Amino acid sequence: MARVQLRNLEKVYGGTVKAVHGIDLDIADGEFMVFVGPSGCAKSTTLRMVAGLEEITGGEVLIGGQRVNDLAPGKRSIAMVFQNYALYPHMKVRGNLAFGLKIAGRKKPEIEAAIAEVARILEIEPLLDRLPKQLSGGQAQRVALGRALIKKPGVFLFDEPLSNLDAKLRASMRVRITELHRRLKAEGLSSTVIYVTHDQTEAMTMGDRICVMQAGRIMQVATPKELYEHPANLFVAGFIGSPEMNLLDGRIEGGDFVIGGQRTPLGPKVTDRLSDLPAEAVLGIRPQHLGLAQSGLAARLTNAEFMGHEVYLHADLEGRPIVAVVGAAQYEALGRAERIHLRPEPEHIHVFDKSGGGNVSLRPSRLAA
Amino acid sequence: MDIHADMDMDGFNEARAARRARLRALSAALRYLMLFTVGLVMLYPLIWLVGASFKTNAEIFSGAGFIPRHPTLDGYIEGWRTSTPYTFGRFFWNSFLIILPKVIGTAISCTMAAYAFARFDFPLKKVLFTSVIAILLLPNVVTRIPQYMLFRDLGWLDSFLPLWVPSAFAGDAFFVFMLVQFLRSLPADMEEAARVDGANSLQTLVYIVVPMLAPALISVCLFQFMWTMNDFLGPLIYLSSVEKYPVSLALKLSIDTTEAFEWNRILAMSVLTITPALVIFFAAQRYFIEGISAGGVKG
Ligand SMILES: Nc1ncnc2c1ncn2[C@@H]1O[C@H](COP(=O)(O)OP(=O)(O)OP(=O)(O)O)[C@@H](O)[C@H]1O
Ligand SMILES: [Mg+2]
Numbered sequence: 001m002a003r004v005q006l007r008n009l010e011k012v013y014g015g016t017v018k019a020v021h022g023i024d025l026d027i028a029d030g031e032f033m034v035f036v037g038p039s040g041c042a043k044s045t046t047l048r049m050v051a052g053l054e055e056i057t058g059g060e061v062l063i064g065g066q067r068v069n070d071l072a073p074g075k076r077s078i079a080m081v082f083q084n085y086a087l088y089p090h091m092k093v094r095g096n097l098a099f100g101l102k103i104a105g106r107k108k109p110e111i112e113a114a115i116a117e118v119a120r121i122l123e124i125e126p127l128l129d130r131l132p133k134q135l136s137g138g139q140a141q142r143v144a145l146g147r148a149l150i151k152k153p154g155v156f157l158f159d160e161p162l163s164n165l166d167a168k169l170r171a172s173m174r175v176r177i178t179e180l181h182r183r184l185k186a187e188g189l190s191s192t193v194i195y196v197t198h199d200q201t202e203a204m205t206m207g208d209r210i211c212v213m214q215a216g217r218i219m220q221v222a223t224p225k226e227l228y229e230h231p232a233n234l235f236v237a238g239f240i241g242s243p244e245m246n247l248l249d250g251r252i253e254g255g256d257f258v259i260g261g262q263r264t265p266l267g268p269k270v271t272d273r274l275s276d277l278p279a280e281a282v283l284g285i286r287p288q289h290l291g292l293a294q295s296g297l298a299a300r301l302t303n304a305e306f307m308g309h310e311v312y313l314h315a316d317l318e319g320r321p322i323v324a325v326v327g328a329a330q331y332e333a334l335g336r337a338e339r340i341h342l343r344p345e346p347e348h349i350h351v352f353d354k355s356g357g358g359n360v361s362l363r364p365s366r367l368a369a
Numbered sequence: 370m371d372i373h374a375d376m377d378m379d380g381f382n383e384a385r386a387a388r389r390a391r392l393r394a395l396s397a398a399l400r401y402l403m404l405f406t407v408g409l410v411m412l413y414p415l416i417w418l419v420g421a422s423f424k425t426n427a428e429i430f431s432g433a434g435f436i437p438r439h440p441t442l443d444g445y446i447e448g449w450r451t452s453t454p455y456t457f458g459r460f461f462w463n464s465f466l467i468i469l470p471k472v473i474g475t476a477i478s479c480t481m482a483a484y485a486f487a488r489f490d491f492p493l494k495k496v497l498f499t500s501v502i503a504i505l506l507l508p509n510v511v512t513r514i515p516q517y518m519l520f521r522d523l524g525w526l527d528s529f530l531p532l533w534v535p536s537a538f539a540g541d542a543f544f545v546f547m548l549v550q551f552l553r554s555l556p557a558d559m560e561e562a563a564r565v566d567g568a569n570s571l572q573t574l575v576y577i578v579v580p581m582l583a584p585a586l587i588s589v590c591l592f593q594f595m596w597t598m599n600d601f602l603g604p605l606i607y608l609s610s611v612e613k614y615p616v617s618l619a620l621k622l623s624i625d626t627t628e629a630f631e632w633n634r635i636l637a638m639s640v641l642t643i644t645p646a647l648v649i650f651f652a653a654q655r656y657f658i659e660g661i662s663a664g665g666v667k668g
Binding site for chain 1: 563577580
């Protein structure tokens with residue numbers, strides 16, 4: 001069992017810089033957990049505390065139910081893949097794979113067999129007798145992956161493993177890692193994954209659950225779908241999704257949301273709970289959920305980006321920038337009109353508290369989850 | 370019309386390229402001539418030394434040429450025998466007995482000290498590192514007398530111990546400093562990977578850090594070897610019996626004890642004395658060049 005639990009985890013660098021502010025998180029055995037967030041939000045620091053490479057200032061880390069705060073990295077049943085691969089430069093690929101097992105005192109035939117198996121899975125057999133400097137980035141990354149895999153650890157830790165690869169390779173490695181994880185799980189091997197990235201595509205496509213972080217705090221932990229459909233706060237709403245969710249300042253009046261001089265109806269899930277809602281609020285609507293209509297929010301079209309089957313419309317709504325994604329045909333039908341009308345789909349409207357940033361349109365049960 | 374213009378252009382370009390090539394060849398020739406001349410001026414004493422060691426004593430001062438007119442091995446044979454009860458081989462052996470523990474001890478102790486300074490946090494680290502730098506800036510002579518008294522009280526006079534023991538305990542601040550700087554320039558990722566792989570600090574040092582440090586370590590050993598081989602003052606202060614003299618002192622010995630200096634013997638032994646250093650330097654030169662560029666991190 002390799003369940004990972006973080007209990008009020010804190011990190012202070014050099015006695016003054018507080019990087020992690022009390023993180024609580026439960027990662028189930030076999031779960032693929034992604035840490036995502038902007039640069040400097042302490043994803044790596046948190047991961048490195050789990051690995052044992054960074055001292056824990058406060059709180060505790062449990063792996064498989066055991067407190068590991070004072071355990072050396074090698075004793076935590078973890079393996080780590082680094083952003084720049086960190087292969088041992090003076091050892092052949094074979095030696096890189098074997099190092100951990102040799103340190104653990106395994107027998108030679110056993111090591112040979114393990115190398116052969118990992119090399120087969122990752123298709124690096126022809127590379128076994130090369131030095132790291134004779135490998136391409138993608139090959140080096142596969143070797144680094146192999147070095148983690150060969151130890152059969154309880155927990156895999158990845159720190160932005162794909163960010164040095166080009167887009168195409170990144171996409172294929174993404175699939176490879178996900179498949180590998182699924183396969184290990186199917187074989188009944190304990191294979192919890194914590195995967196750090198700042199790329200939301202990676203986060204959304206790979207993670208069972210995603211932990212969105214900002215400035216050393218967790219903003220939301222949820223499945224990719226949940227995160228996309230029910231962001232808990234303004235930060236998550238703005239961070240997840242592409243193009244970004246439109247966030248418009250305004251007021252709630254009756255069943256409507258008022259932006260400048262214009263109003264748009266709010267859906268039933270919001271109007272049901274009008275009494276709980278603050279008057280000053282932020283309306284959140286994804287560009288995909290804004291449709292062109294005969295009436296609705298009037299805006300001035302400023303730019304249109306043609307993306308193939310769809311078009312990103314950039315418009316100006318009462319001095320606020322707003323983006324809508326519409327089908328190419330719909331855009332054609334628009335002709336050369338400058339004034340357009342946008343209609344938010346009421347069921348996809350989010351309302352955020354202006355001061356706290358919380359999503360007040362979520363049902364209380366959702367917030368608790 | 371267009372075609373003709375093109376051809377004209379081609380001809381023009383060809384002429385220009387040819388002229389440029391000629392110029393380049395000329396400038397290269399000039400540069401090499403210059404380098405060769407300066408190199409010869411710098412190397413001439415060495416060449417002369419080798420030539421003169423095969424000359425007879427009388428011929429040495431008769432001209433500045435380096436090719437001996439009557440080549441003879443007398444200098445080597447007589448010089449090797451020395452004016453003492455020991456052959457020159459004895460002195461080489463003495464040098465070896467000092468150099469071997471000193472170089473090995475330096476390599477091990479300086480690596481450990483540098484690893485600690487570069488990668489670990491421990492109390493008083495700042496103070497200790499500052500003192501390393503301070504020692505670096507301190508002239509050697511200042512510590513000669515206190516050191517002498519210390520070794521006298523330990524009863525180490527007239528033994529090899531004072532000559533190598535301090536170095537075997539990271540006493541050479543320069544080497545520690547050099548290795549610390551080199552280590553700081555290496556990424557720590559590989560060491561972290563090793564720790565995740567289960568290696569303890571010592572295993573990480575031996576299996577990961579030392580191989581990456583190899584180019585710098587080879588330089589350290591080389592420097593230590595040459596400096597010890599050439600060290601005159603240290604043995605002069607601490608060694609009193611002739612049977613313990615290293616070559617640097619023994620060379621001087623042959624000047625002292627004979628009245629009419631047998632220059633060809635001295636020169637012959639000088640040639641022998643510098644040979645190990647030259648051989649080792651040329652053998653290790655390759656590592657200087659290839660070593661440092663071999664990194665495992667791609668970015
Ligand atoms: N050794 C250190 N000393 C002091 N502060 C540090 C140290 N390492 C990291 N920090 C600080 O801790 C915070 C979190 O850093 P961390 O490297 O964990 O961020 P990250 O989320 O991994 O960012 P990135 O996506 O850029 O890798 C940052 O504000 C950083 O400045
Ligand atoms: Mg990071």
